Structure formats: C-alpha cells, structure tokens
Amino acid sequence: MSEPLIRAHHLVKKFGDFTAVDGIDVEVQPGEAFGFLGPNGAGKSSTMRMISCVSKPTDGTLRIFGLDPVTDGPKIRARIGVVPQLDTLDTELSVQENLWIYGRFFDLSRAECRRRTTELLDFAQLTERAESVVDDLSGGMKRRLSIARSLINEPSLLLLDEPTTGLDPQARHVLWDRLYRLKQQGVTLVLTTHYMDEAEQLCDRLVVMDQGRIVAEGSPRSLIEQYATREVLELRFAAGTNDQFADQLHGLGSRQEALPDRVLVYADDGEAALQEVHQRGMRPESALVRRASLEDVFLLLTGRTLAD
Amino acid sequence: MSAGVLRIFPPEMVVRRPHRMIERHIAVYRRQWLIVVSGFFEPLFYLLSMRAGLGSLVGAVSVGGKQVPYDAFVAPALMAASAMNGAIFDSTGNVLHRLKYARIYDAALATPMGPADVAMGEIGWALIRGQIYAIGFLVVMAALGLTNSWWCLMALPICALIGLCFASIGFAGTTFMRGWSDMDIVNTLMMPLFLFSATFFPIAAYGSWAWVVQISPLYHGVALVRAANEGVWSAGLLGHTLFLVVLSVAALVLAARRVDTLLRK
Numbered sequence: 130m131s132e133p134l135i136r137a138h139h140l141v142k143k144f145g146d147f148t149a150v151d152g153i154d155v156e157v158q159p160g161e162a163f164g165f166l167g168p169n170g171a172g173k174s175s176t177m178r179m180i181s182c183v184s185k186p187t188d189g190t191l192r193i194f195g196l197d198p199v200t201d202g203p204k205i206r207a208r209i210g211v212v213p214q215l216d217t218l219d220t221e222l223s224v225q226e227n228l229w230i231y232g233r234f235f236d237l238s239r240a241e242c243r244r245r246t247t248e249l250l251d252f253a254q255l256t257e258r259a260e261s262v263v264d265d266l267s268g269g270m271k272r273r274l275s276i277a278r279s280l281i282n283e284p285s286l287l288l289l290d291e292p293t294t295g296l297d298p299q300a301r302h303v304l305w306d307r308l309y310r311l312k313q314q315g316v317t318l319v320l321t322t323h324y325m326d327e328a329e330q331l332c333d334r335l336v337v338m339d340q341g342r343i344v345a346e347g348s349p350r351s352l353i354e355q356y357a358t359r360e361v362l363e364l365r366f367a368a369g370t371n372d373q374f375a376d377q378l379h380g381l382g383s384r385q386e387a388l389p390d391r392v393l394v395y396a397d398d399g400e401a402a403l404q405e406v407h408q409r410g411m412r413p414e415s416a417l418v419r420r421a422s423l424e425d426v427f428l429l430l431t432g433r434t435l436a437d
Numbered sequence: 438m439s440a441g442v443l444r445i446f447p448p449e450m451v452v453r454r455p456h457r458m459i460e461r462h463i464a465v466y467r468r469q470w471l472i473v474v475s476g477f478f479e480p481l482f483y484l485l486s487m488r489a490g491l492g493s494l495v496g497a498v499s500v501g502g503k504q505v506p507y508d509a510f511v512a513p514a515l516m517a518a519s520a521m522n523g524a525i526f527d528s529t530g531n532v533l534h535r536l537k538y539a540r541i542y543d544a545a546l547a548t549p550m551g552p553a554d555v556a557m558g559e560i561g562w563a564l565i566r567g568q569i570y571a572i573g574f575l576v577v578m579a580a581l582g583l584t585n586s587w588w589c590l591m592a593l594p595i596c597a598l599i600g601l602c603f604a605s606i607g608f609a610g611t612t613f614m615r616g617w618s619d620m621d622i623v624n625t626l627m628m629p630l631f632l633f634s635a636t637f638f639p640i641a642a643y644g645s646w647a648w649v650v651q652i653s654p655l656y657h658g659v660a661l662v663r664a665a666n667e668g669v670w671s672a673g674l675l676g677h678t679l680f681l682v683v684l685s686v687a688a689l690v691l692a693a694r695r696v697d698t699l700l701r702k
C-alpha cells in the first residue's frame with residue numbers, strides 16, 4: 130500500500146479544559162473519498178482544521194503528504210484545497226477576482242491565475258456570473274465558488290467541511306456531481322457531514338465520530354451490515370404514547386428504539402416484524418419498512434440521532 | 438527541529454508574501470479610490486483654517502532656535518497627523534471588518550500565507566495609505582510656500598515611519614476589539630493625540646505636563662517632520678526616531694502573534 134496522504138495517530142485537540150478531539154487514529158489513502166460523520170460538536174471541524182494546518186494538534190502525531198504540519202504548514206497548505214464550513218468569500222471582490230486574487234496567495238503568476246479562473250468558472254457553472262458581486266449569488270452558487278476557489282492551486286487533497294449544509298436539494302445534487310467529477314480526476318476528498326445521504330453518495334470510507342472519538346470505521350455499506358439489520362420498521366403511534374408501546378414491542382426483531390416521534394424496530398425482515406405487531410394487537414397510526422441507513426448505524430452506536 | 442528552536446523561530450511566523458495582501462487591497466480600492474482620497478482632506482482643511490485665521494493672530498514660533506511663522510509651524514505637524522490618520526483608518530475599522538466579519542484572514546491562512554504575512558501585509562497597506570496622504574500634503578505645503586528647503590523631502594520617509602508605528606499599533610489594538618462599539622475607543626484616543634502632541638503649540642507650553650506629551654508617538658513624529666521641513670537637524674532627533682522604531686517593532690510582533698492566537702486556534 131502506498132504512503133497514506135493523511136496519517137493521524139492518537140491525535141488530540143484541547144481548548145482549555147474541553148477536549149474536542151480525543152485521540153483519534155485515521156489514515157486516508159490517495160484517491161479516496163473519506164468522510165468524518167457525526168453530530169454537531171463531535172470534533173469533526175477541529176480535526177479538519179488540524180489537517181488543513183491552521184490549528185496545532187495538542188497531542189499525537191499528524192502527517193500530511195508525509196510532512197509535519199507544525200514545521201511544514203505552508204508547504205502542505207500549498208498542496209491542499211479548503212472549503213470551510215462557513216463561506217469566507219471576499220465580498221469586496223467580484224466572482225472572478227475572488228479566484229485570481231486567491232491564486233496569487235499561492236504565488237501563481239497572473240497569467241496562470243487567469244487561465245485557471247476561466248476553467249474553474251466553467252467547472253463551477255459560474256462563467257456568466259464572473260463579474261457579479263459575491264453577495265448577489267445564491268447559497269448554492271456561493272458554495273460552488275468556494276469549491277472553485279479551493280481548486281485554484283490544483284490541490285491533490287480537498288478538504289470540505291459540511292459542503293452542502295443549508296443548501297436546497299437541487300443545489301446539493303449539483304454540488305455532489307462536481308465533487309464526484311473531482312474524485313474521478315483523482316483528487317482525494319476528505320469531508321465532514323451530518324447528512325447520511327451525503328456520506329453514502331460520496332464516501333468510499335468513513336469514520337463515525339462522537340464526543341471527540343471514533344466509534345466506527347468502514348465503508349457505508351459495511352457499516353450498515355455490521356451495525357444495523359437489513360431492514361428497519363418505523364412505527365408511529367398517537368402522540369406521547371411511543372414509550373408505552375415500546376414495552377409491548379419487546380422481543381421483536383433484534384432491537385427496538387423509541388424516539389420522541391416514532392419507534393424503530395431493527396429486523397432483517399421488516400414485513401414479518403410488522404405482521405407480528407398486528408398480531409400482538411397494536412394499531413400504529415403509520416408503519417413503514419425501509420432499508421437500514423447510516424443514520425441507523427449512528428443511532429445504534431451513539432444512542433442519538435444526528436439531529437441532536 | 439527541536440521544540441525550543443520552534444518556539445523561538447516558529448515557521449509560521451516567517452514573513453514570505455505580505456505583498457499578496459496588498460495586491461488584494463489594490464484590487465478592492467481600484468473601484469473605491471475616492472474613499473482613499475477622502476482621508477487626506479481633514480488635515481488639509483485644518484491647515485487652511487490655521488493659515489487663514491489663527492496664523493495672523495499668533496505670530497512667529499521658535500523651531501530649533503529658528504523663528505518660523507505659525508502656519509509653517511503647524512503644517513509639518515498636520516503632515517505627520519495625516520500619515521497617522523491614513524495608517525489608523527485602515528488598520529482599525531477595516532481590519533476589524535476583515536478579521537471578524539468578512540473573515541478575509543481565515544481565507545488567507547488556508548493558503549501558504551502565514552499570520553506574519555497577514556499582519557505585515559495589512560500594516561504595509563495602512564502605511565502606504567498614510568504615505569499617500571503625506572505626499573499629497575507635502576505637495577500642498579510646497580504650493581503654499583510652507584516648505585523651507587529640499588530637506589522637506591526627508592519628511593516622507595519620516596512619515597512612513599509614523600505610518601508604520603500607528604498601523605502596527607492600530608492593527609495590534611484591533612485584534613483585542615470585541616465588536617464595532619470598541620471603535621469608539623479609537624476615536625476617543627485619536628482626538629487628544631491629534632490636539633496635544635505639540636501639534637498646535639510647542640511642547641514648552643505644556644509645562645509640567647510635558648512628559649505626558651512625550652508618551653505620544655505622534656509627538657515624536659511631529660518633532661521629526663518639523664526638523665526636516667526646517668532642515669534643522671540635531672542629535673535629539675535620534676531619540677525620537679528610536680522611540681518610533683522600538684514601538685513599531687514591538688507592535689508588529691504583537692500583531693502577528695495575535696493573528697496566530699485568534700485565527701489558528
């Protein structure tokens with residue numbers, strides 16, 4: 130196996146008494162799409178900031194391209210692209226100026242900045258908005274401009290912190306399509322998300338983080354197989370009665386989970402479990418059998434939904 | 438590298454490309470050059486009012502043993518103040534905006550740029566702005582016949598030093614601001630600084646309060662510009678220069694460190 134692009138060993142980040150990242154081990158291979166999954170406050174962004182060499186690890190070792198961020202920060206940053214959680218676009222510059230001024234931060238020549246700007250505007254479907262003011266762009270366009278800007282140095286590693294949070298479904302799909310193209314071009318993608326569908330769409334491999342630790346690791350499919358059942362039965366009872374029905378569901382499937390708004394029954398055969406529910410005389414207001422998802426894996430591992 | 442070496446020479450604190458920050462500002466201000474020019478007028482209006490009104494009432498003032506008319510006494514001080522204004526305008530309000538709200542520095546720090554590049558670039562830009570005002574002011578002084586000899590050109594590098602000093606202090610101070618309301622502190626400090634730095638009357642007039650005036654960086658700048666304009670040089674001017682240089686360096690180092698602590702947590 131080739132030298133990993135990112136190698137973190139017992140990586141720790143503390144802010145005063147608070148431990149944001151609590152000793153994680155991660156390796157990302159070249160060309161991989163790797164995800165950090167977890168609820169808000171799980172330590173994803175802190176990890177990303179350490180990898181992007183703007184935050185010093187408190188403890189442990191971190192190597193990116195085999196280099197140490199503490200001594201070779203500028204050299205590493207020259208080869209990575211960063212899409213931060215909140216856009217840091219320059220609102221005093223036009224769309225195209227945002228790209229070429231950023232290119233200058235990487236010491237690219239003016240001619241090179243202009244050449245790449247033309248290409249990237251096309252890639253981000255923003256050519257017609259080249260002269261626009263950033264504030265006039267929609268949320269999805271801003272996000273695409275952020276991604277275009279992060280590519281100005283032709284990075285071999287792209288870090289995306291919650292790339293589609295706050296976007297409408299259509300804008301998300303456009304963005305996923307662009308990220309997928311980058312992946313096909315061989316760019317290594319590392320992203321954080323709390324969207325399960327995003328992780329399933331984009332990631333070859335991911336880790337689930339909770340309270341600064343990694344609680345599971347694998348491909349989306351393997352995580353589901355390992356931690357969840359094949360199917361999930363979702364039952365909704367009259368408001369406020371979920372708890373009392375949870376007792377009656379005992380022994381059904383391999384596990385039950387009472388959420389505030391519904392009860393989940395993990396079973397390899399969801400339909401059979403539903404029949405059993407009816408046989409036991411329960412009449413849920415609605416019932417749904419679906420395939421298990423990463424969301425279920427997360428719930429099983431942490432006892433919480435990602436919305437928490 | 439050992440931990441000790443890293444602490445003394447942190448690799449991120451090396452200044453490599455501060456001019457990239459300035460390039461960004463040039464791109465922005467190409468469209469907003471009027472805003473840049475406007476800051477030059479305040480000291481100019483002061484000069485014109487002093488010349489027309491006060492000058493005729495006050496009479497001559499002594500500079501390094503030389504008697505000079507009041508407007509020629511005040512003009513170099515206003516030139517120093519214009520360099521200060523230019524530097525402070527840019528290194529406080531604009532820096533606060535870029536630091537806290539526009540997050541321009543966050544974006545820059547994701548590139549090979551380091552905190553020292555950001556701080557030096559911003560201070561350099563503020564210095565340039567101060568220098569533009571100083572040059573404009575010197576041209577007006579020459580046109581009004583207030584310059585005394587070719588020595589007056591020495592006032593420009595002196596104003597660059599004044600600009601550097603105030604830009605560094607302004608930037609370092611701004612990193613401690615919590616929000617826009619703290620900008621009032623800047624305005625509150627600038628007014629007495631402008632009025633009481635031996636700008637409008639000689640330091641002798643302050644009597645036993647002269648030591649307070651000597652704390653003001655502008656006072657040292659004014660003394661230097663005045664000497665340059667009259668071409669009267671003395672060893673005492675080295676002290677003024679040293680004061681400004683030491684203060685500039687200290688504020689610069691503080692500024693870069695603050696960017697590091699604030700944005701590279």
